[in-house]
Amino acid sequence: MGKGQETRERLMDIAEASVLTKGFGATSIDEIIAAADITKSGFFYHFKDKNQLARALLQRYVDREDALLDDLFDRARELHDDPLHAFLIGLKLFAEMMADLPNGHPGCLVATCCYNERLFDSDVRELNRKSVLSWRQRFLTELENIVEIYPPKDDVDLEALADMVSGTVEGGIVMSKALEQPEVLAKQIMLFRSYAKLLFLPAYN
Amino acid sequence: MGKGQETRERLMDIAEASVLTKGFGATSIDEIIAAADITKSGFFYHFKDKNQLARALLQRYVDREDALLDDLFDRARELHDDPLHAFLIGLKLFAEMMADLPNGHPGCLVATCCYNERLFDSDVRELNRKSVLSWRQRFLTELENIVEIYPPKDDVDLEALADMVSGTVEGGIVMSKALEQPEVLAKQIMLFRSYAKLLFLPAYN
DNA sequence: CAAAAACTGTACTTCCGGTAAAGTGAAATG
DNA sequence: CATTTCACTTTACCGGAAGTACAGTTTTTG
DSSP states (O other), X not given: OOHHHHHHHHHHHHHHHHHHHHOSTXXXXXXXHHHHTOOHHHHHHHOSSHHHHHHHHHHHHHHHHHHHHHHHHHHHHHHOSSHHXXXXXXXXXXXXXXXXXXXXXXXXXXXXXXXXXXXXXXXXXXXXXXXXXXXXXXXXXXXXXXXXXXXXXXXXXXXXXXXXXXXXXXXXXXXXXXXXXXXXXXXXXXXXXXXXXXXXOTTOO | OOHHHHHHHHXXXXXXXXXXXXXXXXXXXXXXXXXXXXXXXXXXXXXXXXXXXXXXXXXXXXXHHHHHHHHHHHHHHHHOSSHHHHHHHHHHHHXXXXXXXXXXXXXXXXXXXXXXXXXXXXHHHHHHHHHHHHHHHHHHHHHHHXXXXXXXXXXXXXXXXXXXXXXXXXXXXXXXXXXXXXXXXXXXXXXXXXXXXXXXXXXXX
């Protein structure tokens, strides 16, 4: 990584932490450059404006989350051949990971974008949409493998059910932040897991 | 309502619409006063600063949502004596109401506050916490009445389950906004309802 | 060593949140 | 009927933040 990329990443690290705790609007460029010990011109050499920073932040964020989920559910599939059990293990691992964050989940940039729409251009909105759709696709595939073996005990739209994973995480983060209780997020994921058990597992009656 | 109250409400109406679509940071006072046809000093006569506006907005918002949910679940209890069935009817009515919003749910001020922390003082954060806790209490009471009759088919923490209602709504709103598909929210509420059925209804096996 | 990359320095513009203080018309109050 | 209070307007100003312009300087790299 060249020196330019290094500085760029450093700026993004500082910005991301600030955006996730204070919101995008409350994160000033002056503050970022002070923390990064760089001049304003230096900042604008890397990002032509705040929108470009947002775009880069979101792109990096969704790439990382994607890689993280890939690892996690790959690992779950290594632990169990059956798609349902692998899914349930994956959810458990996910919940544990969320519970292990010492100060709670820092927040989700996707949600930040939703509640700060105006700050972002159509590129950012599109990127946001795509990332949510990729989560939908990821879990939909997983669920399709499950229903082939386990007929669901209630009439559910698999696409909506796939979205429920993302929704549970987004909602859980909001609840955790509002209540200032980090453990809420993990508990919500475990409740979704309980739903998956009741819906698919034959033993449950 | 005196003339002062009328102007105040008008300012809040304009501000609320803008905050929910663009976020708090992107909503400028200049823009509000232009739309309300009032001077800047006029605005600051009603609200001493932007924090006070946020506080008033959030208070009004949670009061309205509370009244709305009171009506809805009261109505559901009129339609069925059994607490579980009344709860399921209430959820259905809720989902229908969310589906009927022509342009989708405008967004939730509670979540807006979570993703704009810095803009708000501790009063606002406390108000936010209280409002989430009041939803928790509302649904917890409902669930306690249910478990007295219907033993749950999985080991769940009722408090977390009560929070899942709020979480589903918050998550559903984020998903709807990110995907630009208003129907997602109602579908998510119906999935939570499906979970409640599987968890409590004996007929399901 | 030369060129390109990665900045610094200075100066300026616009928008926004917020303050200060004097003034004004309408309506309530005594 | 006079006076006070309410609900503003007018004018002028301040500081912070985003962003521009552009010339100059250091650092890296081929």
